[in-house]
Amino acid sequence: MSDSKDSPALTSPPFDHVKADVILHSSDGIDFHIFRLFLSLTSFFFKMLFNLPQPSEETNTDMEVKDGLPVIPVSEDSKMPDSLLCCCYPCTLAEDPVLEDLREVIDVLNTAKKYSLDAIQQADECELAAKYTLRKPLILGRFEEIKLITSLECLSLLTYHQKCSSTILALEGDLSWIPNELKQGHGISG
Structure with a gap:
């Protein structure tokens, strides 16, 4: 287990919440402090991931931990998780993302498909x-x-x-x- 001391850039609210219970780490080094519940409710992929038996800290030396939270690396850069996570959070906590062109819309839809975010795909x-x-x-x-x-x-x-x-x-x-x-x-x- 590695408990990182270096602090990558954090996102803005609501993805920097102190009571978050997991971190999504983007390919460009941005940490999204998020709640498993919101991802589990909107994504079958994350629901299954969070329901898998979690190894104990003693048996899993490869699991990265930051600020006492497990880290899930994602292959997308920070723009994509920010857009997707806004759609996973209640509207009182996060506004819908502003997508400027068709390429962005297609990228978000493809990533939504990858992570089984059915609510976004059926917009x-x-x-x-x-x-x-x-x-x-x-x-x-x-x-x-x-x-x-x-x-x-x-x-x-x-x-x-x-x-x-x-x-x-x-x-x-x-x-x-x-x-x-x-x-x-x-x-x-x-």
Whole structure:
């Protein structure tokens, strides 16, 4: 067991809490003092990790300990755990991360998949984004972000567009789905 005396940079609240019970150590040397409970509730990966039998301090000389807490190294740099952990903590403790471009969104989703953070992967924003694409032409000119999606994701989006178009075309001659009050107020018959 090694009890490190050197102090790497800490993150800002809430990932520097004095009552945290585990540390995530990023690849660029940043320590995230976190609560197992929050990770266990949002990530199947961490739930299983924390439920594994823990070796005693005497039998495990390889386990790193800092500030009396076990350290879990992660391969991501500090920007990624910061974004993911914000999504794991209650909204009263951490604000949702601000993701500036599509590459960041994809990186967060891929890392969420790696650590089984299902709540992030099933975000309502994905459905909302698909709906917003209906406002754009089906086939766009070349744009840089096209490199960031897979052919399967592109096919899914094209299929979604086609199904929406087919549904609208089927309703074109049938206005029975419009409430009568709206028909009368706008001079629609049928």
